[in-house]
Amino acid sequence: METIYKWEFSDNKNRWKLWYTIAISAVIGLTIWWILTKQYWLSFIVILISWITFFIENNSEEIIKIEINELWIKVGWFFYDYSKIDKYSFIYNWEHAIILRLMLNKKWIKNIDLKVDNTICSELNHILPEYIEESEKSELTSSEKVINLLKL
Secondary structure, eight states, X not given: OOOOEEEEEEOOOOOOHHHHHHHHHHXXXXXXXXHHTTOHHHHHHHHHHHHHHHHHHHHSOSEEEEEEOSSEEEETTEEEEGGGEEEEEEEEETTEEEEEEEXXXXXXXXXXXXXXXXXXXXXXXXXXXXXXXXOOOOOOOHHHHHHHHHTO
């Protein structure tokens, strides 16, 4: 199949040293607190979640490559047939497109957010409507804004 459109973006969080210091302090503090209060499972869960997050962050790709074809959208190594994608929408920060949100027909993973800019957005506006229905304008939820602010 011939590629219709492709782009790539960096998925780095660009966290500062203070962020890591605060995160490690919070994990250690919560672990000690729950051990002292004899809530051992909570201590174990905090350490496990921290370890999984660290593992995923250090083993994920820095550059995500997106490829659009007549049959699917490829995100990194994963293929999403158009039948698995319910709708799409662009999320803007003021007048700047920042995210292409693909809304999936899956039970567990509902959305895939891909970083875009205004140029990519305008080009995709001519391509995607042929294959997927466009959703009404969507916005970042409050929890997504907090996650972005905290660089999680």
